[in-house]
Amino acid sequence: MCQQPEPTTKAAKKQNSILTNAMMVFAKEGFRNTDVQIIADLAGVGKGTVYRHFGNKEQLFLATAKFCVERMSDYARRKVLQDQEIPNLIEANGVPQLLRKIMLACAEYYQKHPQSIEIMIQERAEFRESVYPTHLMFREENRSGLDGIMQAGIDRGELRAINVMQASDAFTDLLFGCMISGCLQGQKGKLVERVESAIDLLLNGLVATDQPSKT
C-alpha cells in the first residue's frame, strides 16, 4: 500500500529517472549549486536529452518540485482516505481527529522524504514571487478540502466558531514551520513527533479552559 504506480512507457520511465535523480541532486546541492550534467549522468542520459525533455534548468527544477508535491499528495491522500469518502471519515473519526491524521500523513511523508523539504525551500529561495510556488498551488488546490472539513467541524459542534480560512492557514503554516526549522540538527527523524505535538496544542489550545472561572 501507499506505493507509487510505476510509469509504463519507455519515455515516461526516462522522464521519471531524470526527475528522481534531479530531486536527489537539487536537494543535496541546492538549485544554483547543481550541475545539470550530474543529473544527466546519474539518470544515464545525455545532457541534451535532459534539455530536450525539460527545456531548461529552471523548468527542470519546477518539474521536480511538482513531482515531489504530487508524490506527497498521493501519499497523504491514500494514507488518509483509504478508499473512503471525506464525509464517512468525518463521521468515523470526528473532525479534530481527521485534521490530526491529515497533518500527520503529510509529516510522515516528509519525514520519509526529507529531500522534498529541501526542494520546497530551494523553490521558495530561488523563485520567490516570480513563480507561483508549487507547494502553494498544492495548498490552494487543497484549501477548499481543509476549509470544508473545518466548516463541518464547526457545524458538528466539534470546533469553535473560528474563521475557517484563518484556521486552515494556521494549520499549514504550522506544518511548514515544523518542516523548515525542525528538520535541522539531526531532528529530521523526529518531524512526525514534532508535528503531532504542535497540532495537538493547536487543536486544544494553550490557555487553561477553566480560566474563565478565575475572572
Place this chain on the structure above:
Amino acid sequence: MCQQPEPTTKAAKKQNSILTNAMMVFAKEGFRNTDVQIIADLAGVGKGTVYRHFGNKEQLFLATAKFCVERMSDYARRKVLQDQEIPNLIEANGVPQLLRKIMLACAEYYQKHPQSIEIMIQERAEFRESVYPTHLMFREENRSGLDGIMQAGIDRGELRAINVMQASDAFTDLLFGCMISGCLQGQKGKLVERVESAIDLLLNGLVATDQPSKT
C-alpha cells in the same frame, strides 16, 4: 522610539552601509544570484573593500544574516520590554497576553522589514546544516526566556499543563510558517494580521471546549 542607534566610528559606518545594502541585494536577488560588485556599488565602496571587511561572499552573507537577526531582536526587546522586567510584565498582562505581544512584536518587525525574511530563507536554503543558521541560534538563545514565561503561565494557572519545550517550538514554528508561506503574493503587508490570528488560535485551540457536554 524603537530606532536603531547609529554607529559612531567611520569604519563602523562603512561596515553598516555595506551590510544594509547587502541585506537589500541578497533579499532581492538571492545569495547565489547576487554579484558582490552590486553591493559594493550601492554602498559606494570598491569591491576590494567589501572583501577586505568580510573575507568572502559567504561570510558577508552570514554577517548580513546576523545583522538582520540582531536588529529584529533589538526591536522586539524594546517593543515588548519597554524598560520593564519580565515578572512585572507577566503580572501586568498575564502570560497569554504577553506571549501574544512577543509574537506580534516579531511579526511587526518582519512586516516592516520583509527583507529579513528573505535573508532567513536564503540562509536556510544555501547553508543548510553546514552552518548553524543565525536565526536558529537566536531562537536557542531566547528559548529559555520563552520557556520560562510558559512555565510561569502554567504555575499561575493561565496555561494548561503542557510541555513547555514543545509549546515553545510550536510558537516559533508557527511564526516561521507564517513568515515563509504567508509573505508571498502581496501578503507581506498582512503578516501581523496573519500571525495574530494564528497565535490566537494556538492559544485558545480549535476544539470546542464545551465538547464533552455533547457526548
Place this chain on the structure above:
Amino acid sequence: MCQQPEPTTKAAKKQNSILTNAMMVFAKEGFRNTDVQIIADLAGVGKGTVYRHFGNKEQLFLATAKFCVERMSDYARRKVLQDQEIPNLIEANGVPQLLRKIMLACAEYYQKHPQSIEIMIQERAEFRESVYPTHLMFREENRSGLDGIMQAGIDRGELRAINVMQASDAFTDLLFGCMISGCLQGQKGKLVERVESAIDLLLNGLVATDQPSKT
C-alpha cells in the same frame, strides 16, 4: 626527415593546436603572465574548450611541457639513431663522437625551438619541487642510455675510468647551463656553437695532458 608525424583524428588535431599555441604564449609571456583566453583565441577555440581538454591552467602548462620534451626527444632520437642500433653507432663513431652527436642533436632542437627552453625554465620556476619536472623525468628515462654509452666508452678504452653517473650528470648539466644562460642577448642562434665548444672542452679537458712531465 626529422618531421613530426601529424595527428590524425580531429580531436587530436585540436589538442595539438591548443598545445602548439600554448607553447608559444607560455614561452613568450611566462606561465603566470599568460591569460588562457589568449591561447584559446590563437587556437581558434573557446576558452571552455581549453579547460574541457586540460582541466586547468596548471595542467595545460604541464601538458605543454611534456609536449615540448617529447618533440625534442623524438627529434634527437631520429637525428642520432637514424634507424640504427646504439652498438652499431658506437662501433661506427666511437663513444666520444657519439656523445658529441647526442648533445649536439639536443642543442640543435633547442636552437630551432628556443620556446622549449623557456617552457623548461618556466616549469622549473613555477613548480619547483612540487611537480617532478618534465625534463628531469625525461633525463631520468634516458640516463640509463647515456650511462650505458659511457660505460661502453670506458670498456673500449676511449674514456677514462670515470664514474659514469657523475659524467652523465655533468653532460646534462652542461647542456642545461648553456641553454639557460646562453640563450640570452640574441645568443639564441649560437646555442649549437656554444654547446659544441663546451662539450669538446668537457671531452678533452682543460688541463694540458703533458702536464705530468712538468712535475
Place this chain on the structure above:
Amino acid sequence: MCQQPEPTTKAAKKQNSILTNAMMVFAKEGFRNTDVQIIADLAGVGKGTVYRHFGNKEQLFLATAKFCVERMSDYARRKVLQDQEIPNLIEANGVPQLLRKIMLACAEYYQKHPQSIEIMIQERAEFRESVYPTHLMFREENRSGLDGIMQAGIDRGELRAINVMQASDAFTDLLFGCMISGCLQGQKGKLVERVESAIDLLLNGLVATDQPSKT
C-alpha cells in the same frame, strides 16, 4: 670569517630587513605568487614603506636579486682571495686548482643559501631578455678575471691552448646547470659535491689521454 658586514644606519637596517625577507618570500613563493604585504609584515614595516624604498614590486625583486648576487660575490671573493692577490694565488695553487677553488666557493655559497638559486631562476623566468639579469651582469663583470686566470694557465703550460672565452662560458654554464637541475629532489645538500665532480671532469676531460697509442 666570511661574515657579511652589518649595515649601520637605521634606514640601511630597514632596507636590509626588507631585502632579507623579500629573498625568503620570493624564493619560497616565486615572484608572481608573492604578496608584497607578506614581505612588509615579515620585515615589520608598512606596505607603503616598501614601496617608498623600492618603487614597485619589480624593482623590489631586482634589488633582491642584486642583493643575493652581491652576497655571493662577497662570499666567494673572501673565500678564494683571503687577502691575497690573484697572481700570488696562481703561483701558490696553480691555475687548475685555483679554478676549482673559485667554482667550489660559489657552489658552497649556493649550497648554504639555496634561496639565491631560486631567486636567480625566478629572475630569469620572469624578466627574460627584458631586464639584463643580475647574475649575468655579475658574470660579465667577473669574466675578465676568469679569462685572465685561464690565459695565465695557458701561458704557464697548465692548460691546453683553448679559447679562454669559450672555456669561461663552459665553466659558468656548468655551474649553472648543476645549480638549476641538481638542486631538486633533496639534492640541494649535495651541490658542492656535484659541482666538484663536474669541474674535475671538465678540467681533466673524459677522453682517455693514452688514446693516441691506440691509433
Place this chain on the structure above:
DNA sequence: CATGAATGAGTTTTCATTCAT
C-alpha cells in the same frame, strides 16, 4: 616619513545552453 585602508583592473574557472553529428 610611515602607514595601511581603499581601490579596481585583471584572471581563473564554471556551467547553462546550443547544435552538429
Place this chain on the structure above:
DNA sequence: TATGAATGAAAACTCATTCAT
C-alpha cells in the same frame, strides 16, 4: 531522437599601487 563537445557570459577573488592621515 539522442548525444556530448563546444562555447562564452558571468562571477569570485586577488593584490599592486595609491594617498589621506
